[in-house]
Amino acid sequence: MPELPEVETTRLGVSPYLKDAIVTQVIIRQFSLRWPIAAELADILTGQTIFQIQRRAKYLLLHCNSGTLIIHLGMSGRLRIVDIEAGDNDLQKHDHVDITLDNGHLLRYTDPRRFGAILWTSDPIEQHPLLVDLGPEPLTEEFTADYLWQRSQSRCCSIKTLIMNGKVVVGVGNIYANEALFLAELHPKSAAKNLTFKDHVALVAAIKNVLNKAISAGGTTLKDFRKSDGKPGYFAQELNVYGRAGSPCPRCESIIQHYKETQRATFYCPLCQPTISD
């Protein structure tokens, strides 16, 4: 589930419970995630106060007294807040980590595919190897058409590959890359360097637009954030092309096409998103 809007929704949902809470206990049931959870994590984290919950790209950063807990949800990760008293009853398959707090709640990390990560660092967070080379946040003023244009000029890759590259801009996953290219009326395969400046203006606006809308839609699920596990699909009815191969384009009713672009499912409208020739 987690693309940037999901991670941001998660941050908004868990922050009120985590902020200024003290960790009283850490239970790790499964150490084997993308990278192994440090054996000493429970000892390190217990007793720490969580001061601030930040998001950078798709990483959640829990700033504590003596360092930062880095959480990534991978493809299938979720966080939820559970009442301590309900804790054992609520336990489900793939609930790998519990972080118990002094306010009667615990933060529970679930991840069936285990592509996610939970890492601790006591170094300055911006220098962490996973974060140091990341591009700008798409929803900040740093991410402009001028910037993306400049980053396109030396590239041979497709525009879709470019906007999904975290060193260029973070947080644009496969769904929103597809959707943003539809809104900007650009073929995913277009060579980045062949697009005009005007194309970049449209694309940057489309990326910001689709991410903001998805975050707003996530906000509506926020209400039942503590209930079950907020089913996905709340933004699904707003998707124009993703997952809609063979269906009519919502704009012109041409049939949505489908292919693989660097191993990722890619969808486009052949009429609205014309091919750019080299």
Add this chain to the structure above:
DNA sequence: ACGGCCTCCTGACGGC
């Protein structure tokens, strides 16, 4: 430096 392919893992779904 860059682009493309592979990989980690479980679960859902479609075809036979």
Add this chain to the structure above:
DNA sequence: TGCCGTCAGGAGGCCG
């Protein structure tokens, strides 16, 4: 019903 192949929202690592 069950078995098997295919696919899935991420992204680091490796190779050319």
